[in-house]
Amino acid sequence: MHFKKSSFQYLQDLQKNNNREWFTEHKPTFVKIQKDVKELFLEMQMHLEKHDEIDRMKIYRIYRDVRFSKDKTPYNPRFAVSFSRLGKQLRGGYFLQIKPGETLLGGGFWQPEKEDLFRIRKEIEQDATEIRNILENKEFVKCFGEKFEGDELKSAPRGFDKEHKDIDLLRKKGFIAVRNFTDAEVLSPNFLEEIDKSFKALRPFFNLFSDVLTTNLNGESII
Secondary structure: OOOOHHHHHHHHHHHHOOOHHHHHHOHHHHHHHHHHHHHHHHHHHHHHOOOOOEEEEEEOOOEOOOOOOOOOOOEOOOEEEEEEEOOOOOOOEEEEEEOOOOEEEEEEEOOOOHHHHHHHHHHHHHOOHHHHHHHHOHHHHHHHOOOOEOOEOOOOOOOOOOOOOOHHHHOEOOEEEEEEEOHHHHOOOOHHHHHHHHHHHOHHHHHHHHHHHOEOOOOOEOO
8 A cells, every 4th residue: 555646636736725615625535535544544553563562543634723823724735643652661652744845754752741851861961872872773864864853952951061971962852753755755655664664763762762761760660
């Protein structure tokens, strides 16, 4: 199964005609495409469950909440899905957005809770070797490059040394790995295979952070 060219064309048309009149006129087409995309996401989950434990799949709505946005276009011309891992001991989540010119896959810890972020920073402060090893892992680098994406502080977080040798990691407010895809890659026959390969490449990252967030600095379990 692959992402159909007709589905991609629909998203491109919606980008150009982002209004309720056009969407209503083409609603039957959207309903059919939505069904096809859901089947694609379910197949994606099936592959993912062969090498990870998944709690739930969430498919994002195409309708935008415009109440507090300057952009009043009613639709987000994309198909997006996320997968949550199972249990307190398995941290991290997977995300995929299919959007003309902006298709991306991501995973990690976007806005970790205050306590989790502090625990990760304390781990970095004590010894960031294992995290650096993740960022140098061949498969990780091939898919995501050599750094985490996400917002960061301009200086050191309160209570941490601004001269610390791993200040670039300590300043992070989230830890996200992102892989971008071209439109041609989205429509290629091996798109699903590349997605699954990327999800697999996230596992050492998830395993390490799961271990950090379920233990104290002495390595003792807290769950």
